[in-house]
Amino acid sequence: MTETSQPTKDKIVIFDTTLRDGEQSPGASMSLEEKLQVAELLDEMGVDVIEAGFPIASNGDFEAVSEIARRVKNAVVCGLARASANDIDRAGEALKHAHAKRIHTFISTSPLHMKYKLQLEPEKVFEKVIASVTHARKWTDDVEWSAEDGSRTEHDFLCRCVEAAIKAGATTINIPDTVGYSVPEEYFALIQMLLNRVPNADQAVFSTHCHDDLGMAVANSLAGIRAGARQIECTINGLGERAGNAALEEVVMAIRTRGDVLPFRTDIKTPMLMRASKMVSNASAFPVQYNKAIVGQNAFAHESGIHQDGMLKNAQTYEIMRPEDVGVKSTSLVMGKHSGRHAFKEKLKDLGYELGENAFEDAFKRFKDLADKKKHVFDEDIDALVSDEMGAAGESVKVIALTVIAGTAGPQMATITLDVNGTHITKMSNGDGPVDATFNAIKSIIPHEATLRLYQVSAVTEGTDAQAEVSVRLEEGGKQVTGRAADTDTLVASAKAYVSAVNKLSGNRGRLNAREAAAV
Numbered sequence: 001m002t003e004t005s006q007p008t009k010d011k012i013v014i015f016d017t018t019l020r021d022g023e024q025s026p027g028a029s030m031s032l033e034e035k036l037q038v039a040e041l042l043d044e045m046g047v048d049v050i051e052a053g054f055p056i057a058s059n060g061d062f063e064a065v066s067e068i069a070r071r072v073k074n075a076v077v078c079g080l081a082r083a084s085a086n087d088i089d090r091a092g093e094a095l096k097h098a099h100a101k102r103i104h105t106f107i108s109t110s111p112l113h114m115k116y117k118l119q120l121e122p123e124k125v126f127e128k129v130i131a132s133v134t135h136a137r138k139w140t141d142d143v144e145w146s147a148e149d150g151s152r153t154e155h156d157f158l159c160r161c162v163e164a165a166i167k168a169g170a171t172t173i174n175i176p177d178t179v180g181y182s183v184p185e186e187y188f189a190l191i192q193m194l195l196n197r198v199p200n201a202d203q204a205v206f207s208t209h210c211h212d213d214l215g216m217a218v219a220n221s222l223a224g225i226r227a228g229a230r231q232i233e234c235t236i237n238g239l240g241e242r243a244g245n246a247a248l249e250e251v252v253m254a255i256r257t258r259g260d261v262l263p264f265r266t267d268i269k270t271p272m273l274m275r276a277s278k279m280v281s282n283a284s285a286f287p288v289q290y291n292k293a294i295v296g297q298n299a300f301a302h303e304s305g306i307h308q309d310g311m312l313k314n315a316q317t318y319e320i321m322r323p324e325d326v327g328v329k330s331t332s333l334v335m336g337k338h339s340g341r342h343a344f345k346e347k348l349k350d351l352g353y354e355l356g357e358n359a360f361e362d363a364f365k366r367f368k369d370l371a372d373k374k375k376h377v378f379d380e381d382i383d384a385l386v387s388d389e390m391g392a393a394g395e396s397v398k399v400i401a402l403t404v405i406a407g408t409a410g411p412q413m414a415t416i417t418l419d420v421n422g423t424h425i426t427k428m429s430n431g432d433g434p435v436d437a438t439f440n441a442i443k444s445i446i447p448h449e450a451t452l453r454l455y456q457v458s459a460v461t462e463g464t465d466a467q468a469e470v471s472v473r474l475e476e477g478g479k480q481v482t483g484r485a486a487d488t489d490t491l492v493a494s495a496k497a498y499v500s501a502v503n504k505l506s507g508n509r510g511r512l513n514a515r516e517a518a519a520v
Contacts, residue, residue: 180213
């Protein structure tokens, strides 16, 4: 897709905003390297437009958008900008090396937002619509304009703004359901109304951007394309602020599966969906719920005897999609301590992972260690193991050893050894329980002022030998980060998850200095 190309009648443009709107989820910040990996995968997968970030938000966002613009080969790279010249110029600078670029500028148009958020009269907002689109056109012919809180905007005013934006040069018009307030019939009518009432509506592509506050983001997005919109803004796993956005994988597979009522197509290579889901989940530290549509681990699992009987006779009795169409193989390898490298590699492929040689060897060693502790190693165990391994890659601090003394008598003590940039440091601390003592010992090596906002333990599988998966959320200076780790020892998993979160905090301040840490 080039900067000026228009979709065909049945083609739906997939605009992915995982790296912009998705990253706005509290605790979902990604490193530059993680953003680049996600962007390259989205590009390979066939996403039409990648919204790479909000360049004026920070130097880090500007650098990420700039580097993504250099690396992406096929997709249009998009930068977000408010309706101001500074925002638009910053986005233009970040995108200047892209082979195809888009500036996405927006302003609120609902009475509520104009009065309380912008504190501007409607006529002033109208002027800013024209000025912002006109300015963005100086940087690129591909300009998208969004009416923030469009679903709660008065229709007459919305029509005026849309007409003016198109006249000023906007080639895409986005109508966000910013707070997830709409229902499908209402959103269908809104898009249809704009296409019928705006005189120059045929000169732009209309787009949906729906949030999931009432659980209807995907339904509203599909209603929008049925009404005539030809672009859907979405994210991998539905990642996004508050309750999230329309999930890319759900939108794409709904279109593919229900062609009878959704006679459209996308260019997404659907067998890559599971891989993309896992990558974003690991990068953002946001786990995918077990019963998540399309990419949840139970999406193609059948435990009921009646379901199993039906599946054995004809898979279509209980599956409306083939697992392989989204990157999941229907066959299952039983894994244990006698399994070799080849079987383990095939299992990883079944689960949607593609690891480099070094990462594979590390994961295989951890698998063999786990298999020695557990009688059965389930898919969920391997998922947790590899996710833990991928999460730890590149971290400056790692857990080397942990010894804990706990019980009803005497103080609870923890002695931990951390690898800080290659230097091993050991500290001992006490606390109100073994977890508190462990966290205190870590904090004595890596001092910080973060507050523990969440400590959550869940079993990955059933049984007393199940792996524990621990999530730790820390908050410092208004920023929240989440660390996750899994181990058959709950305290070890807790230490690893806490260290993972601390690594993310320290990444914002620069790499930890081992000498300084050792001197504490």
